[in-house]
Amino acid sequence: MKKLSQHLGADIPSGLVVFLVALPLCLGVALASNAPLFAGIIAGIVGGLIIGSLSGSSLSVSGPAAGLTAIVAVAIGKMPAYEAFILSVVIAGVLQIVLGTLKAGILGDYVPNSVIRGMLAAIGLILIFKQLPHLLGYKVGFSPAAMGIGLVSVGILLLWDRPFFKKKKFFRFVPGPLMVVAVGIILSVALEQNGSAHTLAPHHLVNLPVAGDLGDFTAFFRLPDWHYLGRLDVWTTGLTIALVASLETLLCIEAIDKLDPYNRSTPTNRELKAQGIGNIVSGMLGGLPVTSVIVRSSANLDAGARTRMSTILHGSLLLLSVLLIPGLLNAIPLSALAAILVMTGYKLAKPTLFREFHRKGWDQFVPFVVTIVAILLTDLLIGIVIGIAFALFFLLRSNFHSAVMIVHDxxxxxxxxxxxxxxxxxxxxxxxxxxxxxxxxxxxxxxxxxxxxxxxxxxxxxxxxxxxxxxxxxxxxxxxxxxxxxxxx
The missing domain is CATH 3.30.750.24 (STAS domain)
Known part of the structure; x- marks a missing residue:
């Protein structure tokens, strides 16, 4: 712990920045997953406090991930109760510990890049399709105010990505998602106080439970129902979450290690075990599954973090926020969170990405597109398997033709x-x-x-x-x- 406290001058501001990025994303991922919004906050807290303490990564930040929204949304819709789903999260955690013990940390190295990028692009498209109704104010009936706030939020995020804004110190310190949340709260409160006919209805706002004291707060957590342990879909969902969450974590770890200015290397098997413990805790408390997340990890790196203390601090701030300011969080419009997710989805599935893979040749473009289509038509795990099969076909085809050559005179x-x-x-x-x-x-x-x-x-x-x-x-x-x-x- 002494080593972690040596760089607090860099880690405290980094932890604050990551908290500001993570708060709206925790709520947004829960929204996209059709899960209780509080479940996203639980996952964020666990990712910061539990995984941050156990992980061997200095810069990675874990929490609820956009990459799992499709799996989670489908699973919650099929399960007889939410308590059955969080039982799957616990099972996924146990399986991840097994994977770490079996030294499966090298799994990420065997997935072709075309399939990885196709998976991310498919996730981006799913986010866009699922969040457009929220963005345009169509959750229950139509709300012009919700749509207006959603479009303003998109405009803010677009401006924040402009080179002019990125050069300014203020805009680098205040993340775009945080500004979207702040503006959304101001607009929703202003409409309510002015008695506007377009005041946002409760179903267009975040709805976190508000505790009067610590005893009330603990009552908001939900426990898995062990009676569902015999259901096949509970185990299937747990296995799917374990595989996809492990893969996403390993890929994120690899990317962040490459960007680490101190060239530190994360022990991948230890990371899988830490993620497994994190998912067990999150599931036992009623939270969403967690993975290492590239958006938060990148923000942590850019903010100058030196050790995993910044990750632990961000988890502490998430816990304090739901304890001390739940009323403020409940003023956040859902359309503002939808704007954050839609823009996140767009960045994952930009048109330039499709052009880039097309230029690389059919052996890269076809597995990339097939992975996207397969995920959209089936689910994440099946889509990845189909994508890998196509990538292997092109690999074998390439080796087949290049391994044997015959000429004659x-x-x-x-x-x-x-x-x-x-x-x-x-x-x-x-x-x-x-x-x-x-x-x-x-x-x-x-x-x-x-x-x-x-x-x-x-x-x-x-x-x-x-x-x-x-x-x-x-x-x-x-x-x-x-x-x-x-x-x-």
Whole structure:
């Protein structure tokens, strides 16, 4: 703890900045997940206090993530009660601890970048589609005031991203989402106090429970119902959350470690265990599932954080905010939170991203698009699996075509192996060899191959045994020297 307190001069302001970014996002993710808004705050507090204390990452910040909104929303809709869903969150936490114990921290390295970016783009589109009704004031009936606040909020976020604003110290210190929340509160309060006919109805505002004392506050937490432990959908949801949350965490950790000015490396298996404990605690209290989140982690890094104390401080501030100012939080318009999520979704699925992958070629573009479409039509986990399958197909196809090359000049042929020649190349090798004309010469060059499957070697051996029947001369070369020569009869 002494080491963590050495950099409080940098970590305290960083923790404040992350808190200001995290507060509206915790509420927004809960809104997008069709979960109680208080569940998002619980997840944010757990991500800061519990995971922040146990994690080996100096800069990563955990909390409720936009990447899980689709899974959570569908699961909550299918479950017989919210208490069954948070039981799935607890199960996910246990599974993450198992993954960490089994040293599965390298899983993120095996997911192709095209699939990762496709997953993020699909999440962005889901956020946009789900939040447009809230943004335009259509939750229950139509509210012109809610729509007006939503559009003003979008305008603020667009201005905050302009280079002119980014250069100013004030705008770097005050995050755009915080300004959206502040302006939204001012507008909603002003409409109410002026007695406007367009005053926001309660269902267009945040509705967190307000505690009169600490005893009332603890009553707001919800416990999982263990009677649902025998349901298959509870376990399926838990497994899905564990896999997707672990993957998102590992990818975020990798990205933040690359940006760390001190080149520190996060122990990934320890991180999975910390995330697992965090999800167990969050689920036991009625909170949403948690992951390491790139938006908050980036804000932490940009604010100059040095240690994970900034993450712990941000969790403490979230706890104090719901204890001391719940009334102020309940004045936040839902359309303002929807604007934050819509803009977050747009950044994840920008049109430039599609153009970028199209320029990279079909082997990158097709898995990227397939992942997006599959996630939109099914769910996150199935979509990722389908995307990986397509990426592997293009990878194998590329290796298949590049591993074996054959050229000829007249009746002289060169069959060259490059990189890894697997059993998948066996048909084409056999076809090329058997298709050689009579009275020809073939040089089989293995000098550039790192690996050749035994099935392929067997094909070559079988061909050499009967090549003389077509008066074909064969030479096999390895390491630059002819090692096998078979003369025609």
């Amino acid at each position: 007249g009746n002289k042929y060169l069959l060259r192996f490059r990189k890894d020649v697997s059993f998948l190349n066996k048909p084409i090798v056999k076809q090329r060899l058997e298709g050689l004309p009579e009275d020809s010469f073939i040089l089989i060059d293995m000098t550039r191959a790192d690996f050749i499957d035994k099935d392929v070697l067997d094909v070559i051996d079988e061909f050499m045994h009967h090549a003389h029947l077509k008066n074909i001369r064969v030479e096999v070369r390895k390491n630059g020297q002819p090692v096998i020569q078979k003369k025609a009869a």
